[in-house]
Each structure stands twice: as C-alpha cells, then as structure tokens.
C-alpha cells in the first residue's frame with residue numbers, strides 16, 4: 494500500500510473506505526487510522542532487519558490507542574514506553590513485556606516497581622540517581638535489572654529545536670564524554686546489569702545522516718566500554734526518522750538507512766534496538782473536521798473548522814505543517830489564502846496559516862493529513878472540549894476504536 498489515503502474520482506478514501514461516510518456516521522472531529530498502512534510501515538522495518546539480531550520497539554508515545562498497539566503486538570513488535578501508563582496500555586494490548594524498553598528522565602519509584610514486576614527487557618537510564626534507585630528497588634524485589642545508559646552523543650540533527658534532544662544543552666541523557674565514568678561508578682551496583690548503550694538524538698529527521706553518525710559514535714563507545722570489562726550487549730538507537738508533511742518533503746529511505754546500520758553493526762555482536770514512532774503511524778492517520786464558518790477580517794480570510802489545537806496541537810506548538818484537503822473536490826473554482834482555525838479561545842489556535850485552500854464552504858469536510866503520530870495522544874480538554882473519537886480502517890471495514898468523550902466524561906472524578 495503505497496499510500497493508504499488516496500483520492501479516487503475526486504473523493505478521498507482511507508484504504509477502501511470513503512472518508513465522508515466515516516465523518517457522517519462517527520461525527521467530527523474524528524481521527525482515522527489505516528491498519529494496513531501501519532502494518533506496512535512496521536513491516537518495512539522488520540523486513541529490512543531480517544536476519545539481524547535486532548528488534549523494533551514501537552514508541553507508544555506517538556499513538557497509544559489500544560487497537561493500534563494490538564495490531565503492532567500481533568506483528569511481533571516490541572515497545573518503547575515513557576511512563577507507567579504506557580506500560581499498562583502495552584500489557585492490556587497483549588504486548589510482550591520482555592520486549593519493552595523504558596525511557597524517560599523522570600521515572601518514579603512506583604513506575605520502576607511496576608516495570609520490574611512486569612519483567613520488562615531494559616531500562617534506559619538518564620542519571621546516576623535513577624540507576625541507584627533502580628538498584629535499590631530491584632534488590633528489594635530480589636531481581637537484577639537490565640540497564641542501558643542514555644547517552645548524549647553530541648550530534649546535531651537538523652530539526653525543530655523542541656524535538657532535537659541529542660545536544661549537551663538538552664535535559665536528555667548523559668554527555669558521551671562523561672558517560673564512561675558514570676558506567677564505572679555504577680559498576681558496584683549489585684542489582685543492575687549494565688548491558689546496553691542508548692541514545693535518541695531527535696525526531697522528524699528527514700536526513701538519516703545524523704542518525705548514522707550517532708550510531709558510529711555509539712558503536713565506538715560500546716567497544717570502549719567492553720574494553721573496560723562491561724558486558725555490553727545491546728545498542729538502542731532510539732527513534733527519529735521523519736515523514737513528509739509537505740508535498741515537497743522527501744521521505745527518508747528506511748531500507749537504505751537500515752542497510753547502513755546493518756553494515757555498521759556487522760561483527761560487533763551487538764543487538765540493535767530501534768524505537769520508531771512517527772515513521773510507523775504518522776502517514777496512516779488523519780483528522781477529519783467539518784467547516785463551520787467562513788469569515789474575513791479586512792483582507793484576512795478565515796476558515797473556521799470544528800477541530801482545533803485541543804485535537805491537534807502540533808501547528809500551535811511547533812508551527813508544524815499539515816496538509817489540509819477537502820474530502821470532495823470543491824465545486825467552486827479557484828482558491829483562497831486563509832487561516833484554518835478552530836473554536837478555541839487562543840490566537841495560537843490554528844491548524845494552518847496563510848494557506849492556499851480550495852473554496853471549502855460550511856458543511857464541507859476536510860482532512861488534516863499526516864496526523865497519525867503525536868495527534869490524539871497530545872489532545873486536551875482545554876475549553877471543556879471532549880476529546881475526539883478514533884476510527885481504525887482495515888480494508889473495506891472500519892470501526893470506532895475509541896468513542897468520543899461526553900460531557901459526563903469531562904466531569905468524572907470532580908466533586
């Protein structure tokens with residue numbers, strides 16, 4: 494499936510389902526995901542790694558819907574989690590805890606205990622204090638925890654500053670120049686096994702070169718640690734491969750990236766772990782919305798839609814670009830340069846700014862494209878807006894995999 498979202502005779506489809514049918518039956522705003530597209534993206538990784546000692550640990554933070562996790566678990570995926578809540582989701586979806594790695598700078602005692610009880614594969618640790626806490630808790634539980642230290646390889650990826658993570662100035666990881674001493678100081682812990690090295694340099698990388706540069710530095714580091722007597726078994730390279738959000742963006746070639754990693758790791762006897770999120774789900778998802786109003790202020794045009802920053806925060810937070818397509822080609826010729834905005838009371842509440850848009854009119858549906866990653870998961874109830882439903886399409890079938898929130902949901906737990 495080259496692209497699970499396709500226009501046929503002027504009408505937009507997800508796999509074999511007409512999106513307008515979903516918009517009408519499920520209501521808007523609603524997220525729609527293609528099961529076939531997600532499977533295919535995962536398989537691209539799995540097939541390129543075939544025969545290698547490697548595992549794909551899907552980054553749950555990108556899209557944690559249980560049905561999405563279930564279909565990836567059925568493909569044999571491992572999972573990268575950043576919280577107890579994500580671990581709970583993975584377990585509920587039938588994910589194998591022995592294929593789970595746990596990242597994050599601020600793991601709490603309760604989360605570490607939950608992960609140890611569940612028997613996860615490894616912790617990616619970000620500070621000495623965290624390793625000490627894992628050691629103490631594992632000791633109390635009569636266990637030995639597998640640990641990789643997240644290293645900051647000081648590689649500068651060319652991406653948005655908010656999603657670049659691998660520089661010394663960022664809160665993530667431990668500086669590659671200081672990390673060997675950290676391994677040395679952690680050597681004495683009886684209840685952790687220092688068996689990995691990990692990094693994640695940033696997200697939405699359209700050029701794989703910085704990832705390969707980081708991998709080179711990490712393989713060299715693993716070699717130096719082994720020379721110091723540490724039994725390093727795995728290299729976790731994190732996620733980061735980007736997707737084309739704009740028509741002119743070039744999709745990085747997963748196969749050639751993984752081919753380069755295969756060459757780099759040959760003969761090293763290291764297990765490779767990858768934590769892709771966005772590149773597995775982003776292009777297989779979209780957000781359906783309905784046009785509410787057209788208005789103009791002076792010579793500025795606005796298209797007011799029923800989706801907003803509470804459904805998709807990426808444009809407001811990162812100035813991110815998402816294509817916005819009408820579900821049916823407009824009957825009115827010509828286009829308009831407009832801001833596409835939602836109902837939320839914030840000037841920053843926009844889905845697109847100064848965008849050349851077809852002449853969509855109230856009642857028309859639009860699709861906010863490439864929204865399968867970091868969409869619903871980062872949604873909020875700001876302005877007391879119920880979070881949207883999620884729909885999974887598989888071939889010619891579709892079903893609601895999360896119902897839309899109700900006002901009742903919004904007050905649950907309040908006095």
Ligand code: LLP
Pocket residue numbers: 552555573596656692693695696697731732733734768769770771772807866867
């Ligand atoms: N592993 C670690 C340790 C990470 O921090 C991340 C993403 C991933 C894996 C997955 O990276 P991916 O393959 O998806 O690039 N909300 C932002 C993205 C934040 C990414 C955070 N970390 C956005 O909407 O662009």
